[in-house]
């Protein structure tokens with residue numbers, strides 16, 4: 486029997502002796518796989534092999550033992566080692582289909598192709614994290630030290646409890662904290678049993694699409710609107726039906742008349758993405774009436790509802806008494822940071838078990854420790870404090886952006902201010918392409934998303950300027966580079 490070797494800790498680099506053993510093992514395994522030793526063939530005695538390879542006999546014995554455990558060879562007592570006789574399949578030529586390089590189009594299922602194609606179209610290579618990329622909060626201002634302190638507060642009993650498989654609906658403490666937060670912050674009355682913790686709003690929408698829609702079902706979306714929503718719906722086999730957006734938000738009456746079969750509508754009523762308008766009360770009520778009359782659903786994507794800077798904050802659609810068919814989706818991607826991957830959906834009680842089990846089917850549940858820290862973060866008032874700081878900071882940054890662009894463009898580019906959100910939109914004449922200027926901005930190192938990227942049928946064109954996640958110096962530098970493009974235009 487070969488001498489037992491001490492296990493080598495994974496974190497330390499393998500010593501020269503172990504490296505030699507692994508090299509001999511790989512050589513022998515390759516020889517067997519390439520047919521130098523046929524199935525059933527006797528391997529040269531270990532002493533001979535050691536001499537030929539210039540290593541110790543122990544090294545060869547270690548390699549042989551590993552090959553034996555893995556099934557490549559069999560050892561016969563007193564008679565050395567033989568290649569396992571039943572390994573003829575090792576040398577069978579690959580079938581034609583396997584030998585060709587894999588082509589996703591040929592390999593993926595029809596459903597898989599739909600998912601992959603729509604997802605790829607939605608998510609081009611990640612844009613650089615530079616001004617004026619939209620959607621980024623001020624991560625530099627995130628209270629990481631406080632977060633770590635809260636994480637350390639958990640005693641060993643709590644940590645052990647969180648290390649188990651957990652409720653897919655989310656930690657009770659977090660669901661409780663979210664329900665209370667929604668009341669204070671968004672005027673929504675719900676109880677913790679209606680809150681399902683999700684991995685961001687993207688997962689919430691995926692669950693809605695998978696559980697409430699059948700392939701081919703029609704869904705009304707805003708045009709322009711959020712591509713992440715559209716891609717998810719398409720990937721889940723739904724038909725996406727665009728409805729134009731004007732100064733009062735989505736044109737609800739025209740939309741439901743044009744698409745009478747729609748089973749779901751997805752809206753961003755507090756701060757329409759990306760145009761930034763609010764859905765008027767009249768249209769809110771029309772939308773709720775439509776859902777009620779048809780038995781359809783309204784998804785309220787409240788992605789940045791907390792960032793309203795004026796004295797009066799518009800409450801969520803779900804706060805209206807007629808909102809029985811509204812599924813309210815919230816995220817911590819903007820209020821905290823997107824790397825957390827935490828959000829939630831508020832559901833009617835009766836739907837919660839189906840949604841929670843569906844979530845368990847894909848990823849079981851969100852990481853327990855992170856949920857616990859977030860629950861504490863909200864319950865101890867840190868979320869409110871953090872938001873207060875951000876609600877002061879973002880309007881200042883917006884002001885810097887507007888002034889810097891006006892100055893750098895010699896007055897040619899004047900963005901209209903907004904008392905909401907984390908980005909501004911500057912529209913150009915309808916139908917004029919916005920792509921060329923975005924490409925020139927990118928060459929100058931500035932991300933300037935063209936409005937056309939967010940449209941389906943709409944002819945609205947323009948550019949999006951994210952400001953929340955960049956300090957004043959970075960905003961000014963980018964404004965100088967982009968302002969020049971306007972000054973020259």
Ligand SMILES: Cc1ncc(COP(=O)(O)O)c(C=O)c1O
Pocket residue numbers: 619620684685686687688711753758786788815816817818823828
């Ligand atoms: C309209 C809209 N909804 C939702 C999200 C957030 O997605 P998630 O919560 O999955 O990070 C974004 C992010 O940019 C958004 O723009």
